[in-house]
Amino acid sequence: xxxxxxxxxxxxxxxxxxxxxxxxxxxxxxxxxxxxxxxxxxxxxxxxxxxxxxxxxxxxxxxxxxxxxxxxxxxxxxxxxxxxxxxxxxxxxxxxxxxxxxxxxxxxxxxxxxxxxxxxxxxxxxxxxxxxxxxxxxxxxxxxxxxxxxxxxxxxxxxxxxxxxxxxxxxxxxxxxxxxxxxxxxxxxxxxxxxxxxxxxxxxxxxxxxxxxxxxxxxxxxxxxxxxxxxxxxx
Amino acid sequence: xxxxxxxxxxxxxxxxxxxxxxxxxxxxxxxxxxxxxxxxxxxxxxxxxxxxxxxxxxxxxxxxxxxxxxxxxxxxxxxxxxxxxxxxxxxxxxxxxxxxxxxxxxxxxxxxxxxxxxxxxxxxxxxxxxxxxxxxxxxxxxxxxxxxxxxxxxxxxxxxxxxxxxxxxxxxxxxxxxxxxxxxxxxxxxxxxxxxxxxxxxxxxxxxxxxxxxxxxxxxxxxxxxxxxxxxx
Numbered sequence: 001x002x003x004x005x006x007x008x009x010x011x012x013x014x015x016x017x018x019x020x021x022x023x024x025x026x027x028x029x030x031x032x033x034x035x036x037x038x039x040x041x042x043x044x045x046x047x048x049x050x051x052x053x054x055x056x057x058x059x060x061x062x063x064x065x066x067x068x069x070x071x072x073x074x075x076x077x078x079x080x081x082x083x084x085x086x087x088x089x090x091x092x093x094x095x096x097x098x099x100x101x102x103x104x105x106x107x108x109x110x111x112x113x114x115x116x117x118x119x120x121x122x123x124x125x126x127x128x129x130x131x132x133x134x135x136x137x138x139x140x141x142x143x144x145x146x147x148x149x150x151x152x153x154x155x156x157x158x159x160x161x162x163x164x165x166x167x168x169x170x171x172x173x174x175x176x177x178x179x180x181x182x183x184x185x186x187x188x189x190x191x192x193x194x195x196x197x198x199x200x201x202x203x204x205x206x207x208x209x210x211x212x213x214x215x216x217x218x219x220x221x222x223x224x225x226x227x228x229x230x231x232x233x234x235x
Numbered sequence: 236x237x238x239x240x241x242x243x244x245x246x247x248x249x250x251x252x253x254x255x256x257x258x259x260x261x262x263x264x265x266x267x268x269x270x271x272x273x274x275x276x277x278x279x280x281x282x283x284x285x286x287x288x289x290x291x292x293x294x295x296x297x298x299x300x301x302x303x304x305x306x307x308x309x310x311x312x313x314x315x316x317x318x319x320x321x322x323x324x325x326x327x328x329x330x331x332x333x334x335x336x337x338x339x340x341x342x343x344x345x346x347x348x349x350x351x352x353x354x355x356x357x358x359x360x361x362x363x364x365x366x367x368x369x370x371x372x373x374x375x376x377x378x379x380x381x382x383x384x385x386x387x388x389x390x391x392x393x394x395x396x397x398x399x400x401x402x403x404x405x406x407x408x409x410x411x412x413x414x415x416x417x418x419x420x421x422x423x424x425x426x427x428x429x430x431x432x433x434x435x436x437x438x439x440x441x442x443x444x445x446x447x448x449x450x451x452x453x454x455x456x457x458x459x460x461x462x463x464x465x466x467x468x
Contacts, residue, residue: 160392167385168375177371181364182393184357185400188407217399224395228388231299 021101025109032088039088043081047125050076055132063136063198070129071191074151075183077121082114082158083175086166103233107225111159118155122147136198143197149214150190156221157183163225163232189214241443248440252279255433262429273331274430275437280324281359283442287317287449288362292394295387305457307383310390311373312452316445318366321359328356354405361400365393 033040050073061069089097097106126147129135137143158179165175193210196202256275294310297303351357372389376382 157396164372164385164389164392167381168372174372174375177368178389178393181361181368182396182400184361185396185403188404192407213399213403220395220399224392228392231384231388234384 018102018105021105022109022112025101025106026113029085029109029113036088039084043077043084043121044124046080047073047077047121048128051125051128051132058133061133064195066129066133066136067194067198068191070125070147071150071187071194073129074122074125074147075154075187077125078118078151078154078158079172079176079179081117081121082155082162083165083172085110085114085159086162087171089166098233103230104226106233107159107163107229108222110163111156111222111225114155114159115152118151119148122151138199139197143194146190146194146197149211150186150193153186153190153214153218153221154183156218156225157186160221160225160229163229167232186214186217189217242447245440245443245447248436249444252276252433252437252440256437259433260429268334270331270334271430273327275433276441277324277327277331278434279437279441280320280327282438283445284317284320284324284362286442287313287320287445288366288394290446290449291317292390295390298383298387299391302380304379304383304460307387308456308460309449309453310387311370312449312456313446314366314369314390315452316449318363318370320441320445321363321366324359325363354407357404358401362397365397369393 054069054073058065058069126144158175161175161179161182162171165171165178168174189210193207193214196207252275256272261269261271291310291313294306294313298306298310351360369386369389373382373386376385
C-alpha cells in the first residue's frame with residue numbers, strides 16, 4: 001500500500017513538473033513575441049497587404065467568393081505565421097530544450113502557442129476583410145465561431161508540418177507542399193460549414209456533425225503529434 | 236531470376252486477368268458497353284496502390300521502432316511503386332471517363348474541369364500529392380538517418396490524415412463515380428458474379444506485380460548502398 005502511494009506521488013510530481021515546464025515554455029513563446037516584435041508585426045503586415053491586394057483586384061465579391069477567399073487567405077497566413085515557430089529555433093537552442101524538457105511537453109507548448117496565435121490572426125484577418133470588403137454574413141457570431149475553430153485546426157496541422165519541414169532545406173516552401181494535400185479536407189469542411197453563417201439552409205444536425213468532425217480531426221492531429229514528435233526531436 | 240511461388244502466382248493471375256478480362260462474358264449495359272472491362276485494370280490499380288501505400292507506412296513504423304535503414308528503403312520503394320500505380324490508375328480512369336462521362340459536345344480537355352471535381356478523384360489526387368511531397372521532402376534532406384526518420388514521420392502523419400479525408404470528401408460533394416457509399420467494388424452487390432471471377436484475381440495479381448517491382452527496387456538500392464550494410468547484416 002505504501003509503495004502504491006509512493007508511485008502515485010512520484011507520478012503526481014512528474015505530471016506537475018510537466019505542467020510547470022509547459023507553462024514555462026508557453027511563457028517563453030509570449031516573451032519572445034514581445035521581445036522580437038518584428039515577426040508578429042511582419043505577419044500582421046502580411047495579412048494587411050494580402051487583404052489589400054484582394055480588395056484591389058476584386059470589387060464587392062459575393063458571399064461565396066468572400067468565403068473562399070477568406071479561407072484561402074487564412075491558409076496562407078497560417079503557413080507564414082506558424083513557419084517561424086520552428087524556424088526561429090536555432091540548433092543550439094534546440095539542444096538546450098533537449099536537455100531541460102521532454103518532446104511531448106515541447107510539442108504541446110508549440111501547438112498551444114500556435115493555436116493562440118492563429119486565433120488572434122483570425123480576428124485580425126476578419127476585421128480587415130470586414131473593413132475592406134464588407135461582411136456578407138447573416139450571422140456574424142456563427143462565422144466568428146467557425147473561423148476560430150478552423151484557425152485552430154490550421155494552426156495544429158501546420159505546427160506539426162513546420163516541425164517536419166524544419167529538418168529539411170527550403171523550409172517555408174516545403175511546408176506549403178507538405179501541407180496543402182493534408183489540409184484540403186479540413187478546408188472543404190470549413191468552407192462548407194461557413195455557409196451556415198451565410199443563411200444557406202442545412203438539413204437538421206448537419207452543421208453540428210461538421211463541427212464534430214472538425215473537432216475530432218483536431219484531436220487526431222494532437223494525438224499524432226504527441227506520438228510522432230519524439231522521433232523528430234532527436235537530432 | 237528466382238521464381239518463388241508468389242511470383243508465379245502473379246504471372247498466372249495477370250495472364251488470366253488480361254486474357255480472361257478481354258474475352259470472358261460481361262454484363263451488357265448500354266452506358267458502359269465493353270468499357271466495363273476496364274474494371275479489371277482501372278479499379279485494380281487503385282486497390283494495388285492503396286495496398287502498397289499501406290505496406291509503405293508499415294515499413295515506416297517499423298523503421299521508427301528499429302532504426303534499421305533497410306525498412307526505410309522498403310518504405311520508399313513501396314511508396315514509389317504505389318505512386319506509379321496511382322498514375323496508371325489516373326490514366327486508365329481518364330480513358331474510361333472519356334467514353335462514359337465526358338460531354339460529347341466538348342473536347343476531352345474542356346470537360347476536365349467538370350470531371351475533376353469528383354470526390355474519388357480528389358481523394359486520389361490528395362494521395363498522389365502527399366507522396367509527391369514525401370519524395371520532395373526526402374530529396375531535400377542530405378543526412379541519411381535524418382532523412383529516413385523525418386520522412387517516416389511524414390509518411391505516418393500524412394497517411395493518418397488521408398483516411399479521414401477519403402471518408403469525409405465524398406460526403407461533402409456530389410458524385411457520378413460508382414461506389415458512393417463506402418468503397419467501390421468492395422461491396423458485393425456492386426459487381427456482377429461473372430465479373431467478380433476475374434476482378435478479385437486481377438486485384439491480387441496487380442498487387443503482387445507491384446510488390447515484385449518493389450522488391451527489385453529494394454534489392455537494387457540495398458546493393459547500391461552495400462557498404463553501409465556490410466556491418467549490419
